[in-house]
Structures are given as C-alpha cells and as structure tokens.
Amino acid sequence: AQSVTQPDIHITVSEGASLELRCNYSYGATPYLFWYVQSPGQGLQLLLKYFSGDTLVQGIKGFEAEFKRSQSSFNLRKPSVHWSDAAEYFCAVGMYSGGGADGLTFGKGTHLIIQP
Amino acid sequence: NAGVMQNPRHLVRRRGQEARLRCSPMKGHSHVYWYRQLPEEGLKFMVYLQKENIIDESGMPKERFSAEFPKEGPSILRIQQVVRGDSAAYFCASSPRSGQAKNIQYFGAGTRLSVL
Numbered sequence: 001a002q003s004v005t006q007p008d009i010h011i012t013v014s015e016g017a018s019l020e021l022r023c024n025y026s027y028g029a030t031p032y033l034f035w036y037v038q039s040p041g042q043g044l045q046l047l048l049k050y051f052s053g054d055t056l057v058q059g060i061k062g063f064e065a066e067f068k069r070s071q072s073s074f075n076l077r078k079p080s081v082h083w084s085d086a087a088e089y090f091c092a093v094g095m096y097s098g099g100g101a102d103g104l105t106f107g108k109g110t111h112l113i114i115q116p
Numbered sequence: 117n118a119g120v121m122q123n124p125r126h127l128v129r130r131r132g133q134e135a136r137l138r139c140s141p142m143k144g145h146s147h148v149y150w151y152r153q154l155p156e157e158g159l160k161f162m163v164y165l166q167k168e169n170i171i172d173e174s175g176m177p178k179e180r181f182s183a184e185f186p187k188e189g190p191s192i193l194r195i196q197q198v199v200r201g202d203s204a205a206y207f208c209a210s211s212p213r214s215g216q217a218k219n220i221q222y223f224g225a226g227t228r229l230s231v232l
Binding site: 032104105 | 149163164174175207220221222
C-alpha cells in the first residue's frame with residue numbers, strides 16, 4: 001500500500017527566508033504527486049502537481065517542487081516566504097487506474113509558522 | 117464556475133442521531149471523493165463515486181457509513197447512529213472524467229461534524 005511521510009510536523013521560518021518542506025512516498029510505481037495548502041477552517045487548495053516529464057514543477061504563489069525518483073521524494077520549496085504563507089501543507093500521492101483518478105493518500109501535514 | 121460546494125459547513129449531532137453531508141461537485145465533474153480529517157491528522161480517503169456508481173469504498177467504515185451520488189442532485193455522505201469518534205472534518209473533492217484536469221481533485225471547504 002502506498003504511504004506518504006512528511007517528517008516535519010512544525011516548521012518555523014522567518015519572513016523573507018527560504019523554505020523547504022519535505023515529502024517522501026512509498027509506492028510501487030511512479031505516482032501522481034501533489035502539494036495542497038490548507039488555511040485554518042478552510043478546504044484544500046492545490047499548489048502544484050507532478051504527473052510526468054520535467055521533474056521540477058512550478059505552482060501557484062511562487063512555490064515549486066522537485067520530484068526525485070531515486071529518493072522517492074517530492075519536496076516543496078519557496079525562495080522567500082511571506083506571512084500569508086502560514087498554513088498547513090499536505091503532500092499527497094495518487095494513481096490513475098484508467099477509469100479515473102483513485103483516492104489520494106495524504107501525509108499528516110506540516111504546519112508552517114512565519115516569524116516576523 | 118463555482119467550486120465544490122459542501123453543506124452544511126458545520127453540523128452538530130447528538131450521539132445516536134443521523135448526519136447527512138452534501139457535496140455538489142464542480143460543473144462538468146463526474147467524479148466525487150470523500151475524505152475524513154481527524155484533528156492533527158491528514159486526510160483519509162473514504163469513498164470514490166461516479167454518477168450512480170460506487171467505484172472504490174475501501175476507506176469507508178464497514179458499519180453506519182454510506183455514500184451515494186445519484187443521477188440528479190448532490191453526493192450524500194450519510195452517517196447513522198453517530199458516535200463521538202465520528203467528530204471530524206469531512207471533505208469532498210471532485211474531478212472531471214477527461215481533459216487536462218482529469219487526475220486533479222478539487223476540494224470543497226468541508227463539513228465540520230461535532231457529536232455531543
């Protein structure tokens with residue numbers, strides 16, 4: 001069965017500093033990979049996705065992520081964080097079985113705190 | 117184009133009552149997914165439906181939980197005889213059957229169920 005590990009439960013970063021959130025997955029094949037962001041009391045917003053091709057993917061709000069097959073990782077990065085980036089970040093994996101996308105498997109999330 | 121609509125946003129039930137959660141997918145989307153988020157946890161997949169069909173219910177508890185997506189109207193997640201452990205946020209996501217976005221799930225804002 002697939003699994004997703006986000007090793008950092010909380011991360012604190014100063015505003016303007018760079019950010020990297022880690023995500024490792026366990027899967028038999030190359031999955032579809034996603035990063036979602038959740039603000040308090042809200043639903044999930046898709047930041048970016050990887051299906052195939054270029055292993056460095058760009059997303060919204062200045063985020064990017066790099067797929068590294070050899071490390072089974074899909075880390076999220078941002079060169080300079082803003083106070084509005086404070087939120088919960090979830091990495092997810094899924095697969096497409098022909099009839100449609102299967103249910104996603106989520107990590108437990110990383111809570112990002114921005115220091116002024 | 118409205119996003120995924122879930123209602124109610126908040127639902128309070130006493131132990132033993134029934135809870136009905138509704139989800140209207142995005143226009144043009146024929147696939148619906150339900151997830152449960154417990155406090156301090158990531159989202160757990162429950163069930164994947166297409167119109168009038170349950171495709172994958174591997175994440176659904178064996179008792180008291182059911183889901184449907186009728187030909188007309190929203191998808192319904194039904195929890196009978198609720199217990200305190202059912203208190204959680206329930207999220208619905210939808211995706212289209214074809215096109216560039218077919219493997220992307222778009223999430224609603226969730227229904228927060230509290231069982232007294």
